[in-house]
Amino acid sequence: MSVMNVRRHYISTAALAAVTALGLGTLTACSSDSAAAGNTDKFDVVASFYPMAFLAEQIGGEHVSVTSLTEPGQEPHDLEISAKQTAQLEESDAALYLKGLQPTVDEAIGQSPVKTKIDAATLTSLEEHGTEAGGHEEEHSEEGHAEEGHAEEEEHGHEHEHEHEGGKDPHIWLDPVKYAEVAEGVGKAFEKADPDHAADYEKNTAALVGKLNDLDEKFETGLADKKTDVFITTHAAFGYLAERYGLTEEAISGLDPETEPSGARVKELQQMAKADGVTTVFYETLVSDKTAKTLAGDTGLKTDVLDPLEGITDASRGDDYFQVMEANLKALQTALGTK
Secondary structure, eight states: OOOOOOOOOOOOGGGGTTOOOOOOSOOTTOOOOGGGOSSSSSEEEEESSHHHHHHHHHHHGGGEEEEESSOTTSOGGGOOOOHHHHHHHHHOSEEEEOTTTOHHHHHHHHHOOOSEEEEGGGSSOOOBOOSEEEOSSOOOOHHHHHHHHHHHHHHHTSOOTTSBGGGBOOOGGGSHHHHHHHHHHHHHHHHHHOGGGHHHHHHHHHHHHHHHHHHHHHHHHHTSSOSOSEEEESSOOOHHHHHHTTOEEEESSOSSTTOOOOHHHHHHHHHHHHHHTOOEEEEOTTSOOHHHHHHHHHHTOEEEEOOOOSOOOTTSSSSSHHHHHHHHHHHHHHHHTOO
16 A cells, blocks of 8 residues: 655644633634624634634634635535625635635635735645555655556546645645644734734734644544554545554545545455454545445444544534544544554
């Protein structure tokens, strides 16, 4: 199987100097109500989907009004921008998005006159991940990854439309270290765009990065001693998380959660599950679990949720990013047989 070196980069402590005991719970000043966008007396931010909206709320605090273009429970890859949302963008002070994940959002923000456009994909490094990602046994060249990606696209019969340019995996928020890098960049962008509140943005960013650093340590410690490094998912969203913590993600389909797997891929996964001691097939809350349950039933495996955190709903195992990520950690610990 193709695997990559795990490179461990810990969050810079310099950004933690200003960490305070600031509570980072749900901020009442922030709104996910689409009617809130534009023309408020706050710094108006339109965010593309939940992980971007969460950053804006945590960093902006009482000074921002945040609107998410993707409704809770809506699969973000399928989002179509409405005329109303396009108008909201024009009235906003900033747009925060992740280029390559939602093509209609990329197009709308690209054409929008909004003054501050923050692309999270430029604030950290993106990598290429296919149906399998992570691990630490061997390293492949960029050319090798590109060839592998093209082969997967041909096998599945279409290109993954929501991949970043060059086939890069956009799911950076599922790695707390990369998400912290993005948070630092968003904080700096807010400070520049709204200098009157720069000190608060800097303080809030430092507090958020501190919490993400703590989360990284929880994953590092919690996944250190396990029976197997391999986990199976329906959607190849966890490549960065796998790489960060020395795991190997095997996805039933590729980066596109709606892609149906080939019969050969299902057979390969069945054989691999037996060989690697895999116990669980993970599915997610916003996409049908039919494929996961079919594979699990054929192989005698369990099923469980591993949430890619593309939106928070009543079905989510937590009310925010941190709660759901800790639920993901517990699910992985159970599946991988940690001690």
